[in-house]
Amino acid sequence: MAGLKENTYPGKLFIVEGIDGSGKSTQLDLLHKWLVSEGYLVVFTEWNSSPIVKSTTRRAKQRRMLSPMSFSLIHAADFASRLYMQVIPALQAGAIVLADRYVYTAFARDGVRGVDRGWLRQLYSFATQPTVSFYFDVPLDEAITRILEGRPALKYYEAGMDLGLSRNPSESFRLFQGLIKNEYDHLAEEYGLVRIDATKSLVSQQKLMRQMVRPYIADARRLEGIGIQDALKAHRLTGRYLGESDLLKEDA
Amino acid sequence: MSAPNFYGIRPPGVEAEPLPGRLLVLEGTDGVGRSTQIALLREWLEGRGYAVVHTGFNRSEMASRGILRAKRGNTLDPLTLNLFYATDFWDRLERHILPALRAGMIALVDRYIFTLIARAVLRGVPRNWIEEVYGFALIPDKILYLDIEVDQLLPRAIGTRGLDYWESGQDYLRNPDLFSNYVEYQGAMLAEYRRLASTYGFETIDASRPVGEVFASLQAGIEEVLQGMAPEEDAGLPPGAASEASGPTDSS
Numbered sequence: 462m463a464g465l466k467e468n469t470y471p472g473k474l475f476i477v478e479g480i481d482g483s484g485k486s487t488q489l490d491l492l493h494k495w496l497v498s499e500g501y502l503v504v505f506t507e508w509n510s511s512p513i514v515k516s517t518t519r520r521a522k523q524r525r526m527l528s529p530m531s532f533s534l535i536h537a538a539d540f541a542s543r544l545y546m547q548v549i550p551a552l553q554a555g556a557i558v559l560a561d562r563y564v565y566t567a568f569a570r571d572g573v574r575g576v577d578r579g580w581l582r583q584l585y586s587f588a589t590q591p592t593v594s595f596y597f598d599v600p601l602d603e604a605i606t607r608i609l610e611g612r613p614a615l616k617y618y619e620a621g622m623d624l625g626l627s628r629n630p631s632e633s634f635r636l637f638q639g640l641i642k643n644e645y646d647h648l649a650e651e652y653g654l655v656r657i658d659a660t661k662s663l664v665s666q667q668k669l670m671r672q673m674v675r676p677y678i679a680d681a682r683r684l685e686g687i688g689i690q691d692a693l694k695a696h697r698l699t700g701r702y703l704g705e706s707d708l709l710k711e712d713a
Numbered sequence: 714m715s716a717p718n719f720y721g722i723r724p725p726g727v728e729a730e731p732l733p734g735r736l737l738v739l740e741g742t743d744g745v746g747r748s749t750q751i752a753l754l755r756e757w758l759e760g761r762g763y764a765v766v767h768t769g770f771n772r773s774e775m776a777s778r779g780i781l782r783a784k785r786g787n788t789l790d791p792l793t794l795n796l797f798y799a800t801d802f803w804d805r806l807e808r809h810i811l812p813a814l815r816a817g818m819i820a821l822v823d824r825y826i827f828t829l830i831a832r833a834v835l836r837g838v839p840r841n842w843i844e845e846v847y848g849f850a851l852i853p854d855k856i857l858y859l860d861i862e863v864d865q866l867l868p869r870a871i872g873t874r875g876l877d878y879w880e881s882g883q884d885y886l887r888n889p890d891l892f893s894n895y896v897e898y899q900g901a902m903l904a905e906y907r908r909l910a911s912t913y914g915f916e917t918i919d920a921s922r923p924v925g926e927v928f929a930s931l932q933a934g935i936e937e938v939l940q941g942m943a944p945e946e947d948a949g950l951p952p953g954a955a956s957e958a959s960g961p962t963d964s965s
Contacts, residue, residue, distance in 0.1 A: 513789060514797075529725040530803050530849060538796035545790040575725030583845045587792060 465564065465590040472552030473677050474589060476563040478645065479597030480638045481619075482604030483659045484666070486561050488597065491667045492674065493559055500683040504551040508562035511542040522618055529574035532618070536567055537584055544588060552589065555682035564588045565596075565652065569644035573637070574624065592677050595670060596649045599659035601639050608634070717814075721848015724803075727811065734814035735938055736851060738825040739931075741859030742902050743880040744870045745920050746927065750859070751823050753928050754935070758819055762944030766813040768805055769823035791836045798829050799846055806851060814851075817942075826850045827913065831905035835898070836885055854938040857931055858910050859920035863899045870895070 468474060475492070477485040489505075496503045509518060518535050521527050527535070551558050564585040572578050609631060617623065620630040621637025649656055655673060657666055693700045716729045723729070739747050739754075751767060758765050789797070810820045826847040833843045870876055876891050878884070882898030883891065910917055918930045 511793075513793070517797075526804075528807055530807070531800055534796055534800040534803055538793050538800060541796055542789065542793040545792065577722035580722045580845070580848060583842070586842065 465586065465588045468552065468589050468592065470549070470552035470589075471555040471680070471682075472558060473592040473681055474548065474552060474558045474560065475593050475595070475674055476560040476591045477595045477597060478562060478565045478569075478648075478654060479599065479659065480601075480604050480642050480645065482607035482638075483597035483599040484607075484663075485595070485597040485659075487663070488595070488657070488666055488670060489559055489561050491663070492670050495667075495671060496557055496559075496674075496678075501678065502551075502554070502556040502682045502684050504547065504556050504558045506543050506547050506558065506560050508566055509536060509539050511539045511546070513542050514539040522616075525617060525623070527618065527623070529571065529576050529623075532574065532623075533567065533571040533576050533581070533584070536571075540564070540567070540585070541587065548589065555680075557678060557681050560591070563591060563594065565594070565645070565648050565654065568648055569641045572644050573621075573640045593673055594652065594654045595673075596645060596654035596656050597659040597666075598645075598649075598656050601635070601642055603660065604638060604642075605635050718852045719848065720850050720852060721845060724807075724849045726807070732811075732814040733817040733942075735819050735855075735942060736810065736814060736822065736853040737819060737935060737938070738822045738827075738853040738856045739859065740824060740827050740856060740906065740915065741920060742828075742861070742866065742899060742906065743877065744866055744873070745859045745861050746869075746924065747823055747859060749924060750928060750931055751821060753924075754821060754931060757932065758821070758935075763939075763942075764813075764816075764818040765821050766809060766818050767821045767823070768809045770801075770828075791833065791838050795829070795833045795838055795843060796846075798833075802826060802829060802847075803849060806849075810851070822853075825853065825856070827856070827906065827909050827915075830909065831902055834905055835882065835901050855934060856913060856915045857934050858906060858915035858917050859927070860906070860910075860917050861903070861920045863896055863903065865921045866899060867896070 477489045479485040493503060493505055509515070514535065518539065521531070521535065548558050548560070567585060568578070568581050571581055615630045615634050620634040621640075622630060622633050624633070624637060626636040627633040648654060657669060659666065692698075693703075717723070717727060717732050719727075737754075739751060741747050755765050755767055810822065813820045830840075830843050830847060834840050870880075876895045880898070881891055881895040882901075883894055886894040886897055888894045888897060906915075909915070916934045918927060918934070920927055
């Protein structure tokens, strides 16, 4: 079976995985804020977000044109695009890269959709091995409740309606997420993902994450002294006119 | 008639039931005369009462816009671009080719995975990886490869459309002029096709000969695989009527 590519760059890559409603994005966001406040150069990337591939995916989803194989291939294109445009350059520059979902999302979702598991691993064999992969493990019922409470309507593919598990979107979603969780549980074993008990308090989960991340980031690149805020402070300026642009927002 | 065979994996959604149609693939480099031969073959096959579907590259609804946009902007790394091509190829296989084969038609395909593999390998994509990715491709009943030498190809290109940007590898080759790039690129493509020819069992046809002779060789090669396949004469179709049911035929 094909493994991932060893990270030979100076930067570090931390990724989160888990079913919808596991709280992984919240935890990654907290980690992100902490790392920025510590002065690190941090790059964030999320699943299915490449500007080049996105329009094709969106169009195909709207028209419900995606079969399991095309779903798999188009997401691999999105992943490759982000890896080469965003992730690898950042790692080469010594940055900390945070990814909300990584190859394991494809392994789980596409596997559930019937795509050959060995083929999927081969397909993604160009991906860089993460420094640490976190798997947010949550009981299915709790995740479903979190999602259904906070969302007006489930989308077609999000609910796994293309699998024909149920005509009822909520029921389909539950069955789909159950199958994905099963895949994740196996993947966690296979790839040694760090399991985080997502029923624990936000604070204790975050503590654990930081504890796991800390040993790897001592040499990561820091941003001290190059931000606009630092420059303003050093020169005793207020930044009156900078407010008109987006500069301050980016720096904040 | 036998169950469908794939190079690597059977994609989800494709049943193991036999396909009564025939998949005929014409491969060969740019300007070797594929379009002319395809036109002759369609007429010949339809005249004998077979229903023929003809399909070429960049014809799928899904990814072709994305590919065109990407090629125009020249913004994609080779892996992403090739995953786009793979998506597009799968879409054509799923939407045009497989339904035609299920319906007992002849799918006459102008370039298959082999041109895609050759182009990718030349641009630095690992050979094993790209061949594994295309493991979802159906094994054709016949792969007819039109072979030629660069010095025979050159006058045809110069005398007709001139030297094309992509067909000269201008996107990645760094020779000082178009002519040198063309010669290098086409030479490398031919070498790659010949390697694939032995790996995948192409029937190689000398395309340096006059059109009529090449056509006769193709007819002989195709005749073998038509045996045991009933033409649609019983359905009372007049010659040419089948083309109305065929896929898009515009050339691009």
